[in-house]
Amino acid sequence: SISNFKGDSISEVGTFQAYGPYGTLDMTGNVREWVWNIFGGRGMTLGGAVGEPEYTGFQANPMPRFDRSELTGFRTVRLLNPADLNPFGDPINRPEPPPLEFYKKLDEEAFKLYSTRYSYGKRDLDAKVIYVDESHQDWIKEKVSISVGYNNERMDVLIFRPKNVFNAVSSVVVYPGLNYFRDPPDIDDINPGEYGLDFIIKSGRALVWPAFKGSLNRIVDKAVAQPSTEDQMRQFREMMVNWRVDTSRTLDYLEERQEFNNSDFHYLGMSYGAVYTPIVLVFEDRYKSAIFLSGGFSPYAPPHSDGLFFLDRVKTPVLMLNVEQDFLIPTESQEIMFNGLGASNENKKYVLFKAGHWPLPRNQMINESLDWLDSYEK
Template sequence: MNEINSLFSKLKQSSLFKAIAAYAVFSFVVVQVASLVSDTFDLNQQFMKNLIWVFLIGFPFLAVIAWAASSRFSTFKILGIFLFVLATGYGSGSYLWVNTFMMPQIKNAIEADDYVSAWIATNKVDSFAPFFSSTKRLNEEISTIANIRTEQDGVSIHWRPYLEKESTKWEYLGTSPEKEFRLPNGIVELKLEKEGYETFLVVSANPSLRFDNFSASMGWTLEPLKLQVEGSIPKDMVYIPGGPFIPAITGQGVNEVYLHPFYIDKNEITNKQFKEFVDAGGYNNPQYWVDMEIVREGVTLSFEEAKKLMIDTTGVTGPAGWEVGVYLEGQEDYPVTGITWYEALAYARFRGNSLPPMHHWAKAAYPPEEGIAPIAPRLLPDSNFDRKGLNKVGKQGLGPYGTYDMAGNAREWVWNIFGGVGLSLGGSYSDPVYTSSMQNPLPRFDRSPINGFRTVKLLNPRDMNPFGDPIRRSQPKPPSFYKPMNDEIFSIYSRNFTVGSINLNSKLIYKDESNPLWIKERVAVDLGYNSEVMDILIFKPKNTYGQLESIVFYPGANYYMTPPDIDEASIGEFGLDFIIKSGRAVVWPAIKGSMNRLNTDPPPSSLDDISRRWREALLHWRVDTFRTLDYIQSREDFDPNKIFYIGMSHGAILPTHTLLFEDRYKAAVLYVGGISTTIPPMSDGLNHVTRINTPILMLNGEQDYLVPKIMAEGFYNSLGTAPEDKKLVFYDSGHWPLPRNQMIKETLTWLDKYSSN
């Protein structure tokens, strides 16, 4: 016992033991202090873990140094030398790492509008070197607080970057009813979990209506996310919440639709699943084929007649690409294709389900507000388009609620009749990307090798009326309507849009200088028709001298449908504050049908009435624009010769008459502009678009379903503007917003170019 005590006493007296003990105490104190001040100095949890690891890794090095130097130095000298070396190494290494590697990476990500990557990189810096780079302000610029509302309390909320499931772990955010969490701007995945409930996966852009942090209003809100009781969701299906949404289908406009909740297959139906239907005698069970009017090439067939045509490559009943009634080896997890609409419906009945109506398919494929907070810029590049063949299901194109492959791979049959024939949606592996949001009419007996499907289970069968009804297909305009007018006809036509100047009787209603960037004015001018007066909002940069260049702004469709009060309208909503920062003014007229001049007429009663209203609207917009430019040129603080046009969405799709008959615009910038397929002939401007010679910059989204790429290219190619005075740029984005930094760079470069002319 004495020997043990003696050994312990000697150990305590040794420099090695004292150095180790002092190091342990010092490490403990530092970790505790860091924990206490973590909130104050924004030290994240990962940094705390890294700090502990630094001290653990340093321990063996300290022990070796202390042992080697114990005969020459005191304990405190040993500890001091070691801590100095450790701190110097950490400091210099961190400084070099942050400034040489991380900050350039963050800068490049931000310039490319990849805020998720920038966010991950800044958090990595904060985790390892919070004292050598201040990223708090930067993080606030590239992120937004998301309000994640759930119907149940006690729901664990996790997130990760979209489509990085192989390399990124879920990060815990918090537990409801806590709901406010800062997330990077971009597309994110959420995982909601609670014991006794099914896990709920959600994909959304941030900001968005889903996160209750989007500046624009759609006139409606989304309900809190509701988890489903464990075991309530049918096998291989996912839950789609109900509520309002705008279908992301080309040609459907921006009309709000309300659906009840429903279930839909997570994946396209596979060969293996369809084989179960075949083996169960599905082709011979009349209950799956009842009430089907089977039509092939205009001829109605009996079921027995049709079944003789529903055969594989060897003449056995089954999908067209099978052999001897069996799918090819190794194809069990690939989507079943080569089937008619009738076979797809029979299988759905076999499962107790139905084929999805078009609107239900669209609800499951994209978020409710895809037009303004899209996931398509990431979803579509990850989907199976423009490739050689089908892929296994469940690998690509993760949708907003956990579905896969709704875009690409196999095009999918839906319930509705479309223009007298069947309808498929989503596009296929052999199609271009823009088909992902286009309606594809085809005969219901079509057995193409790219025809697949998935099924739906409606929780409210009443949704089939009206959403199961036939869908009217707009007839394409005949080619004769697209022939340019000759000079004589155009001369006669253009007289309808001749406008003369009048006394505007302009009145300043108010001037607001509360914004740090701009002075806002509201001015009223007479229009000279129907005794109407138009308000004009003016946003002027502060602390500027001399005459200002002016940008006349035409907004999106929401300002013609559910606009805010005119006094609440702000260019900040559209991110146009950069124009003010560039030293220019924004002039925003409340043209006919927008803001406080909304149309209150009853719905049109006929196609002729629709055409009449469009003709009247175009004339009103022509007059309103003429008065706006007259007013600008009447002010001494504006340069009368440097007036520009910027249109966004609606204001970029319908500029043809404004740009054609108004020669005072130096140049124009069209955000997500193109050809409209819904405007009546003549009013759409396509007959005279070749006469427009204004310098035009078009900025569009590659994944825009409202203005698909082919429509933007069609408008651009038809412009009469000289090739050197027009430019079309496509971004990896949806309809709106466009990548901000890249949009700003292109816009200002264009304005600068024509400001100097």
């Protein structure tokens, strides 16, 4: 992409020669733009801005109408007929998802049959350390390659260990957002600070980032991440099985290393990783706790991958950090996921911030996350 998503700051219009239809410039990236419509009392912006994931260029983002961020601008237009603007001023509403009772969960016999696809057995990981980078002041970065045991494939795993910590550390495994399944950076360029996750490492924990099937350098067809055809849906369901295997292989590897406390593994899902990949929690019981950032139930997922049929079987303690004005995962969808989780009431928590889909308010996110992790490591 030549649009200004990965730059350090906004630039003058036309700097990147990113042409759109009819000679328009910078329709995506650089600064997001106000549009005429409103959503839930907020203004609507489009196009994404510098520093945001590239997929935001094609998704709506509600903002407070008094927001004056330098990352939000507007585009002028001269109409030949002012009446042409009339159809564009209507509020935008999203259809509410069906109530929880609309969905039928799998009974015990059906679930037992379905779960055979997710069966898992340990095997030799054939682990290879690709490199160890100690140049950062706060962490040691490792890139490891392991065999996943299917299709003769291997998986790269990035590990960020805190410096100057000499006891075995707990590990937080990252399940990333959609951009890592659609338009990812080079795996070696991943920086924990990009999404504000460096606080995990600074708290004395390891941040573990596997290249799950369909993400980073393991993408075969990026359309499968958001399937629309029958064949893509079939591949998506197969990818869900791969995620379960990739997860367990990752934890197997961490258990082999004395630097990691094999009784303190945690799940951290961001957006896509808090919508689709939580199915691994049904089959992997080594996670002490889980944190879902901007997650929830998706009514647009393929059948048997929307999460509802397995949510009540997720007994892992879960912290859900969400926002009120989320156009992608509205509060109704958030509540369906939270209420459907099988964890006991004292082992699940739902926090709602005043913000849009991403980023979450940093200080609150850090405080809630660290308190949650601490409470399950005692």
